[in-house]
Amino acid sequence: MAEVKMIPLAVNGGIGFGAKLTPKQLIALGTYLDDDTEVELTTFQQIIIQVPENKVEVATEELEKVGFSVYKVGPYVKSLRTCGFCQGAEEEGMPIAIELNKRIAGKSVPFTVRPAYTGCPNACGEPLINDIGVIKRKDHFELYVGGQAVGTNARTGVLLKDGLEPEELYELVDKVLEVYRNNGRKRERIAKFIDRYGFDALKKDVGVS
Template identity: 65%
Template sequence: MNNQEKTVKLAVNGGIGFGAKLNAKQLLSLAKYIKEDSEIELTTFQQLYIDVLESQVEKVKEEFEKVGLAVYPVGAYVKSLRTCNFCKGAEEEGMPVAIELNRRIAGKEVPWPLRPSYTGCPNACGEPLINDIGVIKRREHYDLYIGGKAKGKDAKTGTLLIEQLTPEQLYEVVEKIITIYAEQGKKREPFFKFINRYGFENIKNSIA
């Protein structure tokens, strides 16, 4: 009989800030839970995947959060917000809005991993147009794109859903879209396929 304790995979990053960075305290905290023969997976979504013992999950989360690490579930959930490097400062690039949007949506259960992305200016360094949900800040307002796909022969940029949103309107609309997908999407149905089946116009009408 195998009594080896199960492990749980956690997605970890340094939170929403000036680029994907980790400080010394965060690295030391991570190192405590990484075996010498283990590997850490760095995803394209600015997350590190690590395996921890099931019995230690809550302890690990608490310790990580104390040093500023954000912890998210792995699997069919909304990923943490991918961002640009916020090259012109927190207020100008809308970092507070990115942080709040991430707080509201990251970790929500959906039919298939959903990748939201945010960029603080029209340069779109955060690649919002090739992710499931993309936000571009234009001056004091926000344009919202959906349905981008980065890989495969059917790769495409997202379609503009609504523009010139205030921060509160942005939060509300993105949360509505995720709710529609969570309730109407089929199991293991990627978001771009859901849009094709459910209908772009139906989504647009549902958030009006």
């Protein structure tokens, strides 16, 4: 009998007030786990499960029915890491975070991209040490690129542009990912890509003066 190919899926409870799951979600998740299965919980508020290749579509549909978001694992944009929105959904821009995640999560890129969002300058969502970081400051947004949390060359991201309206933010993030997708090398993180490609060249390509 041919060995069943297992496909990894990354699931989380969606963008909201912190990383929380409901009992209904846990029950649904358990249907895809054996008693001795180890479940990986990532720093990006995702749970990694293994599903038989022929059940990926059904599993995705059933998990989404109970409120999970399901993503591919590999060289894709990860789901948006967020802060806890301690001042409230509207004040800290949760609708913006949800829309940004919807637009970018799961997009193909040369190497895994970790985006993060925080609703105020306290930066609890750690946007400055991730590949793409967004900070809401009053009624506008700042976009940072090239942060890196690990390694001897760990560093904070560089401000690409501030004072952004929501639509400007979405468009600029899309442009950054497009430049990276078209010019990045396989397994080249955004930080290394910016070092090689040049921050000024990136700014020019995305239309930032």
